[in-house]
Amino acid sequence: MPNGFSHYLIAMNRPFYTCFTFTLFFAVNLLSSCAVQTARSDRSGTQLQQLRGQAIAHFSQDIDTFNSYPDRPDSDGPYHAGNNKDFLTQNAPLFFSSDSGINKVYNYRWWMISKHLKEYKDPTDGKQYWVITEFFGPRNWATRSGAITCPAGHQFYDVRWLGDPAYLRSYAEYYMSGSAAKLMQRENENFLTHLSRPESHHFSSWMIDGIEAFLKVHPDPQWTEEMLPYMEQHQEVWDRLFRVNTPKAETYGLYKILDLYDGMEFSLSALLGLIASPGAYSLYTHETWRELYLGWGTTDQVAQSQASKEYPEAFQKGYPDFYLARPSVNGYAYGNLRSLASLYALLHQQSPHAPYAEKSQIYRSKASDLQKRVMDVLWNNEDQFFHTYSAGDNAYGIRDYEARVRESVGYTPWYFHMIPQGEHSKYAPAWKMLTSKKGFLNTQGMTTAERQHPYYNEQAYAWNGRGWPFQNSVVYKAYANYLRDYKTTVTAEERQVLYDYVDKLTRMHNLDAPNIGEWYIPSDGTEFGGEKDYFHSTYPDIIIDDLIGVKATHQHQLIIDPLLPEAQWTHFYLGNLKYHGHTLDLAWNRDWDPETAGMQSALKVWVNGQLIASQDQLNGRMEINLPEPAP
Numbered sequence: 001m002p003n004g005f006s007h008y009l010i011a012m013n014r015p016f017y018t019c020f021t022f023t024l025f026f027a028v029n030l031l032s033s034c035a036v037q038t039a040r041s042d043r044s045g046t047q048l049q050q051l052r053g054q055a056i057a058h059f060s061q062d063i064d065t066f067n068s069y070p071d072r073p074d075s076d077g078p079y080h081a082g083n084n085k086d087f088l089t090q091n092a093p094l095f096f097s098s099d100s101g102i103n104k105v106y107n108y109r110w111w112m113i114s115k116h117l118k119e120y121k122d123p124t125d126g127k128q129y130w131v132i133t134e135f136f137g138p139r140n141w142a143t144r145s146g147a148i149t150c151p152a153g154h155q156f157y158d159v160r161w162l163g164d165p166a167y168l169r170s171y172a173e174y175y176m177s178g179s180a181a182k183l184m185q186r187e188n189e190n191f192l193t194h195l196s197r198p199e200s201h202h203f204s205s206w207m208i209d210g211i212e213a214f215l216k217v218h219p220d221p222q223w224t225e226e227m228l229p230y231m232e233q234h235q236e237v238w239d240r241l242f243r244v245n246t247p248k249a250e251t252y253g254l255y256k257i258l259d260l261y262d263g264m265e266f267s268l269s270a271l272l273g274l275i276a277s278p279g280a281y282s283l284y285t286h287e288t289w290r291e292l293y294l295g296w297g298t299t300d301q302v303a304q305s306q307a308s309k310e311y312p313e314a315f316q317k318g319y320p321d322f323y324l325a326r327p328s329v330n331g332y333a334y335g336n337l338r339s340l341a342s343l344y345a346l347l348h349q350q351s352p353h354a355p356y357a358e359k360s361q362i363y364r365s366k367a368s369d370l371q372k373r374v375m376d377v378l379w380n381n382e383d384q385f386f387h388t389y390s391a392g393d394n395a396y397g398i399r400d401y402e403a404r405v406r407e408s409v410g411y412t413p414w415y416f417h418m419i420p421q422g423e424h425s426k427y428a429p430a431w432k433m434l435t436s437k438k439g440f441l442n443t444q445g446m447t448t449a450e451r452q453h454p455y456y457n458e459q460a461y462a463w464n465g466r467g468w469p470f471q472n473s474v475v476y477k478a479y480a481n482y483l484r485d486y487k488t489t490v491t492a493e494e495r496q497v498l499y500d501y502v503d504k505l506t507r508m509h510n511l512d513a514p515n516i517g518e519w520y521i522p523s524d525g526t527e528f529g530g531e532k533d534y535f536h537s538t539y540p541d542i543i544i545d546d547l548i549g550v551k552a553t554h555q556h557q558l559i560i561d562p563l564l565p566e567a568q569w570t571h572f573y574l575g576n577l578k579y580h581g582h583t584l585d586l587a588w589n590r591d592w593d594p595e596t597a598g599m600q601s602a603l604k605v606w607v608n609g610q611l612i613a614s615q616d617q618l619n620g621r622m623e624i625n626l627p628e629p630a631p
Helices: 003-011 034-039 046-067 084-091 100-115 152-159 166-176 207-217 221-241 268-275 298-303 306-310 327-350 356-378 408-415 421-435 469-485 492-507 540-547
Strands: 094-097 117-121 128-132 388-390 557-560 571-579 582-589 602-607 610-615 622-625
Touching: 046 084, 046 094, 046 100, 046 571, 046 582, 084 100, 094 100, 100 117, 100 152, 100 492, 100 540, 128 152, 128 166, 152 166, 152 207, 152 469, 152 540, 166 207, 166 221, 207 221, 207 327, 221 327, 268 388, 298 306, 327 356, 327 408, 356 388, 408 421, 408 469, 421 469, 469 492, 469 540, 492 540, 540 571, 557 602, 602 622, 610 622
Parallel strands: none
Antiparallel strands: 094 571, 117 128, 557 622, 571 582, 582 602, 602 610
16 A cells, blocks of 8 residues: 555544634645645545645635636626625636646636637527637638637637536537538638638648547446547548648648648748749748738738739738648647547447448548658658648649748647657657747747747738747647657656646736736747737646646546646645546645654545545556546
């Protein structure tokens, strides 16, 4: 029996000590003081009740504070200052730690998320849906409901931890089988492409992968079986419209996208391809690019150019119709294909008589083929990074051009475990750039392009260097996956790299009055710019999955594998976490019993209110088999 658990059992037999520190001012200290004393006589869950009570009290106070902010957008849905406290304290996983800044931002992000849960009565099919918005209010580039596909993958990863699964089930139905899968994206002032496609494919996304991530937390075999044909149809549209189809092209079979519809507006990789292009795009040169492809406003000049008049199909309102085979969109496609294979394999286990094994194999083969193409084409062994190519079937501009610039999207393959396990040492050197000042490391946060590139620019509204929380969310999970799932041993320094980046992201929220916006300046930014309370990235998932390491699986098993540096927090509590029909609580304390000589450290886990596991060290993998959920 682990020593930490032994100490807990011994402590329960000691005299009870009254604790008077349960106040909001001392809330963060309760775990290391009052809770320890309570544990000495606690045989019936009093300790856990104290932890939950503390977390709820702190969360409630934060919600009151957030509701009082005078300069924030109104809620898009039914949860607002008059009723959001009950909803959040009952549905959001509770959390506190010895880091008051992370505590506040974690609570803020759930408060922000609640404002983006929107009820939508669809006039097309007459059904009522829950959707999740990115911006507040109607936007020209959104679906009719107001939801936007671009951040949907991030939204699935965050909202999957909400206690009630009804929101994400409905959101998935809207995109997979609802009107968003059928209605064509509207032509409007922001539609800058000639390609007509469904609303569900207006921007790149990894929604099928996101649905699988959700089902690992809230399994539902019957719903999965009903939805899988629609998920297949969703992927078929990506296959039909967004793959390079010229057989002799180097990028043949890879997925392609425009900068804008990869959620990235303007990038250095696209710029370099445009500069290298003859004909319609010859107006882009090393001298003119800043005026023609560096943020909104520059496209207006292109729209008035002679090239735009001579080649009207090469531009749309001055935006070049120049497709790219990027590590991002190919990672998303791989994630979707792998999830289809995984979900069909899961159904085959439950219904061996059905043809699910064959379907699983089909998608596993497609994912494997794409994986090989990405490794063979997009990886540059000299630069030790995944690069972007121009699409080999572009109607205008250079084809199969490799942009020799390191961009943070080059880390996307690790987000989806796309790197072959037996070959990971070949690709691991790419991570050196994450901690290099020549690469993506900057004073206030991660950049989106390598700093040493001569065209690096963090001031423009572009992905030429400026920081974007959307991309932080991708890279931090990719790095966590690299550490946890590819490396044999994770060093203290590597854990600290992840934590320091999360800490910078946290501080950028402005701890005096937290806000999440679109972008930040990595060199000297003090807070986010652009929209307020903007749902385009993850944060709760970073804390729950990546730092604390609650790893959801399809099996009725709880895996906890923290990447949090052992000495970083003196304590934390994460609880009221709904998982496979159970309620989970876990808590770490560096010294549960300060009156006993030495550090009485332990990570403890409760399932449905019962303490079932404990280990002395924070950093170590715990695997706990769970009972089948109640029907």
